[in-house]
Amino acid sequence: DQQVKQNSPSLSVQEGRISILNCDYTNSMFDYFLWYKKYPAEGPTFLISISSIKDKNEDGRFTVFLNKSAKHLSLHIVPSQPGDSAVYFCASPSTGNQFYFGTGTSLTVIP
Amino acid sequence: EAQVTQNPRYLITVTGKKLTVTCSQNMNHEYMSWYRQDPGLGLRQIYYSMNVEVTDKGDVPEGYKVSRKEKRNFPLILESPSPNQTSLYFCASSNYGGLTNSPLHFGNGTRLTVT
Numbered sequence: 001d002q003q004v005k006q007n008s009p010s011l012s013v014q015e016g017r018i019s020i021l022n023c024d025y026t027n028s029m030f031d032y033f034l035w036y037k038k039y040p041a042e043g044p045t046f047l048i049s050i051s052s053i054k055d056k057n058e059d060g061r062f063t064v065f066l067n068k069s070a071k072h073l074s075l076h077i078v079p080s081q082p083g084d085s086a087v088y089f090c091a092s093p094s095t096g097n098q099f100y101f102g103t104g105t106s107l108t109v110i111p
Numbered sequence: 112e113a114q115v116t117q118n119p120r121y122l123i124t125v126t127g128k129k130l131t132v133t134c135s136q137n138m139n140h141e142y143m144s145w146y147r148q149d150p151g152l153g154l155r156q157i158y159y160s161m162n163v164e165v166t167d168k169g170d171v172p173e174g175y176k177v178s179r180k181e182k183r184n185f186p187l188i189l190e191s192p193s194p195n196q197t198s199l200y201f202c203a204s205s206n207y208g209g210l211t212n213s214p215l216h217f218g219n220g221t222r223l224t225v226t
């Protein structure tokens with residue numbers, strides 16, 4: 001089964017600087033990863049994804065990097081804005097059409 | 112507007128009193144799923160459904176039931192709720208579920224408290 005781990009429960013960054021959120025996974029068989037963003041009192045919303053045929057995927061201020069040898073992915077937000085303050089989850093599909101989510105990283109962007 | 116709708120948003124109940132949380136999607140998605148979010152544990156999958164009349168257990172199915180009689184609806188049933196089921200619940204749907212590049216669309220959550 002796929003396990004995804006986010007080892008940093010929280011992160012604080014100054015507005016305009018780069019935010020880097022990290023995620024590790026255990027099973028190399030699955031090659032599709034997603035990041036979700038969650039504001040309080042709302043459901044998670046899809047942010048960006050990456051498959052193993054790429055090592056980078058960019059969408060505006062958001063870039064996800066995949067390091068397959070290290071089984072590690074990261075989300076970069078540049079420049080960070082106060083509206084980016086939210087909880088970020090990495091996720092990956094696993095066996096039997098299940099999705100596994102990390103425990104989340106709470107990002108605070110300080111104005 | 113494409114959306115996943117959960118009801119109710121907030122629910123306080125007592126141990127043992129059966130309850131149902133409804134979930135409906137208007138995107139004609141094949142795949143639907145229920146998650147619970149607990150502090151320090153992230154989102155954990157309870158049940159999922161690949162299509163009508165097809166449901167499967169996720170990681171934490173104990174104490175829950177689901178049904179998928181119609182494509183758009185996927186209710187979560189707690190036959191005899193217990194305090195350890197106090198949690199934030201999310202319903203989600205997608206075109207094809209896991210193992211594909213089809214992101215999940217989530218509802219806004221149901222905050223359940225069992226006393």
